[in-house]
Amino acid sequence: MMYSLFLASVLPLLVAGKATIDSQIAALEASNSPILQYPTQLTQNLVPKAIHSHNDYWRDVPLLTAISLGVASVEADVWHMNGTLFIGHELAALTPNRTLDSVYIQPLLKILGEENPIDQFTVNSTTPNGVFDTASDVPLQLLVDVKTDGVEALPFILQAFEPLRQGGYLTTFANGTLTLSAVTVVGTGNSPLEQVKELSPRDYFFDAPLTQLTDPSLNTTWDPTLSPLASTDYGTAVGWSGIGNISAEQLANITQFVGDAHERGIKARFWDTPGWPIHARTAVWRVLLENGADWLNADDLEAAANF
Template sequence: MNDAVTIASGLVGVAAVAGAVTAAVRLRRPRPYQATGHALARPADLDPLPAVLRHGLGGLTVPVTPGPHGELFLGPGAPQPGRTLRRLVLSPLFGRIRAHGGRLARGQQVPFRLVVEFTGANRDAETLLQAYRMLDQQLRDHAALLSHCDGEELTPGAVTVSIAGIVDVRELLAADRVRYAFAEGTFDDIGSQAAPPGLVPMISEPWSRRFGWDGREPISAEERHLLHAMVRSAHEDGRTVRISGLPEGSAKARRAIWTELADAGVDVIADSDQRGLARHLSRHPVSEWVAREPLPTRAVRRGSPRPTAPRGDRRHEPV
């Protein structure tokens, strides 16, 4: 009898250990890559990249402040030693991509979108120019993994870098025949010869700039029609769409907004609620992300700001 009890107790212990091991393996398993999900780093985030990678999100907007010698420091406040864009974002991001054979994650089909947003009180033109040149040099150290544009030839890579917060960034970028960063645009740039997709490949606007719906009630037919029409126009113009600045509200309201954005075909949904957004996208996959060519892909020559693809065809190669 005692032997039977001992054996039974042992089996229970083995089962408990096996369950714990299974749970640990499940926790370590990487989440599916959510190309539509984009994280907005908070000013208080000391090291923003690990959480983004852990949640499997396909992009990150990080605020930076120019510091001594043109180095870029994370956050809008005074530069803090060691908290540089190079050390905390660029080096680990590209190191991970190299370790995974040229992709950030197994399911990656489109570039990871890194938005470098210049912030801070110092808006001196010379300081910003020096900081841009420093960023450009740091990016060229990883040229083989970056989306880049050579003249009018646009080639997607594992990472696409966009720059925001510098008023004349388009002039700076346009001066480089081969560039490894791009400017962010607005819906006003659609069809503009002065802002071709090779210079401004992504439309990026805060939700509140054109919409008032906060997700608490059903969206109006007018706003839904406007959203779908604007996204469709951007895609027909050869650009992707990123929407940020979503209203603060309950989890239910935020999910309603995410759902509407996905239904409209918005390519990049940016939010600071990384966990909630990743969970929502895993449960409600965005069907528009199918039929993308694997990375790396062939170059696309952009001779005109309007592609020749049929109306409604969303298989343009995104950057």
């Protein structure tokens, strides 16, 4: 059936010209043949990469630029004011139109709707596809960096994710089972740890303190059902500028903190890594990845994607 469709599309166009493979490709593309189109092609050929888009809302086009480069983690600073969740780095950067819903949730719903068509082929599907067509089982990690009071903001944040929740798109811990889905939401900044612990079911997780996973004073059992991610300030935890040789002590800090996370099944991220000079930034990225850091924290997404 499909081969017949192929012939019907191509043969009439080959009569007038030399039948080379390039001419067949050109003919098919010019014909807008339906065999070149498929429902989930929005993100075709995009390979997901373990890159975190730091301050993603600063991009000319938030979220979509990151996804277009295969970036699998994005970060949104969220300000709760009178029931609305605004997006921005500081008060002067906030606008009425840029909200958690408009900048992230609605675009994600649109993307995931395209990646999860409802038709005769998918009618019995139970596991939704993620945003990446090439790796539909890879969740997009969305960090919500709460800038205002976390206890007050949390109920509004949870409500904001209801459309994704209703679609079955959120990674969820319930009844002792962690079920990965298209989007894993991780609270950071002022996200309230004790309130996140109490969520049941839980589809809003907590960014654990990477340097304190072994600290008993926190009275917390860190594991992926609470914290799939643990992060820390690179400058405080490591401090190497990327120029010259990294010291044995600095390297030991990286391996210790990464090891603490991996022992608990948690992924490690170092934020605020050096951004300049470029060769120093590259050196830091290389050392972090070679020593087990799971997420490459980046502001220059194109450079990170080509690293």
